[in-house]
Amino acid sequence: MADTAFSILDIVRRCNCVDDLDLLVNDEGMYRFVIDGKLVGAVSDKDAQQLQMVSDEQARPPFALDMERRLLTFSSWCDNRKKRTAAVATVLEQLRASGAWASLAKWRSELYMVYGSATDPDGVSLALERAASYNFGIRTFGVHINGITKSELGQVRMWVARRSLQKQTWPGYLDQIAAGGIGDGMGVWESVIKECNEEGGIPREIACRAKYAGVIQYFTRSDLGLQPETQFVFDLVLPDGFTPYPNDGEVDSFHLWTIEEVIDGIKQDKFKPNCAVCIVHFLVRHGYLTAENEPDYLDIVDNLYVRLPFPAPRFSIAAERRGCDQP
Amino acid sequence: MADTAFSILDIVRRCNCVDDLDLLVNDEGMYRFVIDGKLVGAVSDKDAQQLQMVSDEQARPPFALDMERRLLTFSSWCDNRKKRTAAVATVLEQLRASGAWASLAKWRSELYMVYGSATDPDGVSLALERAASYNFGIRTFGVHINGITKSELGQVRMWVARRSLQKQTWPGYLDQIAAGGIGDGMGVWESVIKECNEEGGIPREIACRAKYAGVIQYFTRSDLGLQPETQFVFDLVLPDGFTPYPNDGEVDSFHLWTIEEVIDGIKQDKFKPNCAVCIVHFLVRHGYLTAENEPDYLDIVDNLYVRLPFPAPRFSIAAERRGCDQP
Structure with missing residues (x-):
């Protein structure tokens, strides 16, 4: 294992860095x-x-x-x-x-x-x-999709994407298999289908299997400015033999990592910060990170979801399933 | 369907009622x-x-x-x-x-x-x-276990417990299959095993299958006083044919409900408030309640997890698995 310069708490705080x-x-x-x-x-x-x-x-x-x-x-x-x-x-x-x-x-x-x-x-x-x-510094909304595989023996692995070196933000950093902002009045689910297709080359019939897994919310800040953001999170089990491919030039390459490799990558600060937060949320939901194996547990969870002091939409107004049904 | 006097947002706000x-x-x-x-x-x-x-x-x-x-x-x-x-x-x-x-x-x-x-x-x-x-008004910690069944066709049902009319708090209200406060320096996992046994008559070998599913946090208030509380949440799929039974007199009876019946019960204010919050968290995690079918979605999620302004322990110190392994 390489040096792990950061704790998981360091990493989630790097994203959720605006408290007041x-x-x-x-x-x-x-x-x-x-x-x-x-x-x-x-x-x-x-x-x-x-x-x-x-x-x-x-x-x-x-x-x-x-x-x-x-x-x-x-x-x-x-x-x-x-x-x-x-x-x-x-x-x-x-x-x-x-x-x-x-x-x-x-x-x-x-x-x-x-x-x-x-x-x-x-x-x-x-x-x-x-x-x-x-x-x-307006409140923004997005979707993040964790693309995972499960072996017959139950081993879980996660597809990670290396962002293109030409990306406007966070070039070369690691990312989810697909993620993106919700713009132009799109619905949540519609955005999942769109991002899966554009970023991972995942066809609609597979993207439709994504399971909704809740929300992360953080208030971050970068050179660009302030960003209070709400991310709708999905887990997508990809079928055996399926390999994602970059469809829109935003991704350089995809890699299938064990959960341990993913955790190491997080601690080595290889992930785009909000993607790291999304993966930590995955680790919490699936019991890889618990109150009993992680001393900073409650402090970490405190940084996966914070109230944002700005109005939010009622998303159902924009809902469109376009033939996909939520599980 | 009976009258549903309350929205889900009303119900979660009834529990998480202290904002400032x-x-x-x-x-x-x-x-x-x-x-x-x-x-x-x-x-x-x-x-x-x-x-x-x-x-x-x-x-x-x-x-x-x-x-x-x-x-x-x-x-x-x-x-x-x-x-x-x-x-x-x-x-x-x-x-x-x-x-x-x-x-x-x-x-x-x-x-x-x-x-x-x-x-x-x-x-x-x-x-x-x-x-x-x-x-x-000290910060307290507990565990809540959602006891569910899955039919061969995938239909999910949830065991609900009717609290004994002799209970000190919330007599006759509906509850999770097992839940309880973490006292006396116990570990999180240890508390799950204990409560499953005491409240639902669930033996250790079944309780061990509980899957850790994250944390809810609310700041509630009742006639008794203030209660800022952290609940560690677990989902436990119970095997076919298993019927929970009250082991310690705290539960009057158990009922196996469809998710629709559970949602109706929540809207009719039949559940102990923090149990309702735990079930709404379940509904969010499993995609029954989404941003696209529930207009109050983000307001609801805001009330499932709030930061509490009091110190928390590092639970791993007290961790004891006693032969059970997490998922």
Whole structure:
């Protein structure tokens, strides 16, 4: 076994590293991002200043800063989902064109929803380009699929994916067999089918066997910004003889590892942090990691699921099974 | 289907009903219970006043109240686990004899540990009679076992227990097949074997098949007081033909219900609240309740696991398998 420089608690804390948003706002002069009186994110001082300076096509500034109360809000004319979405799109195009926000160089052409509206039928206050989600620190949603195999003798192994060195984020790190953000108003299940196909070349008829296994939630932070995230987790037992293959260039290679190899990889910090959290959740659910073999057990579990202080959608609205039935 | 007066969110909130301890302390004049500078519980104004008035056999008051800061602490002479445990035992004997604390009429002769000590080898600051745990609002630990059956065609049913009408708490309510508090320094796994035997008449060789399934955590409150609790959850598939039977008089009868019947029972508020939370956790883990069939999904999940602001033990210290191996 190679050196294991980190404990599992270190690794999950590396992902769930934001405990107190108020402290962060105060210490770093961030701005709370508030829509219709609801906290929906947090923006750095630098980004907030830039947002304040931009205007839409009719020279109206969409954003207002309250420096005293550390609040970034929409101007009063931006009073519904449609107007906010259009105004933010215009602003982001400008920031992208000027190169002011490095994050926007990796434009995704995918909209992430910001929830909390009492008037919009889907509860959406705003939809914005995914690449800017970190800048606004909005709550994001995704799916993570653990791809496993079971031998006749019951030995469990897990497929791990090495992320492409060309990936925008965490190049070369290890990942789940398939995972991705839920954008553009997609449903949870629909996202599973899509990611299984795109990232692992897993056909619909196999992806449909994924078993829903609960939720992880963490509040993370990287160079890109803040990310409070909810991940819907699935376990997918892959049939004998099936080998995943990269379908969209996001994965460099797949490897079938024993659980011990996976645990070593986690402790050696080889996994993308939120993937590590997802696998630790797997280890907890399946009894590989217990209160009795892991001294940090309860501290670890505390970091697999935290309440996030931002509104969430009611996902059933967007539900679409498209011929797949949940187990 | 009978009337379902409650949503699942109502039911889990009924259990996890304490969101903000500070608010409770301020609104109701409670006292934070602090040992060695660590918050370990909360005590009502009435109970705190009574604790302040009692003394040990040498006429020394073990407790001190700081009314300004709303703190209940030990007197300086009670400076280690042994002295605190002895002093509290003496105090509780007096409160029991005088009838001042109704809770102590149901004396359990079982010690619950209060954690957070930096000097005690097991991290225990104090051990106290279980019946008084609610009065001190200390963090407690338990095990809950979901007893299920699977038909050849895959239909899952769950054994539910009707609590004896003579039970001290929640008489007549529905319960898991086996559940109980972890006291007297027992291990998690040891407690599973013990409760399976005592409450369901489940022999060791069957109980050993229980599969560890994670943790629920809630902060509840009842007439008895505050209870921030951690429950280790297990699923136990019972063999065909096995029928549980009450071994210790705590259960009135057992019933084998379909998952639909169990869900109806939850919505009709027939289950002891923390058992309902444990079953909802089961429903989430096994995909009966998903983000796509339950509009309150994320709010429900938020109430199955909350961080508790009190120290926890490192359970592995007390681990004993006694011949049983985890899954």
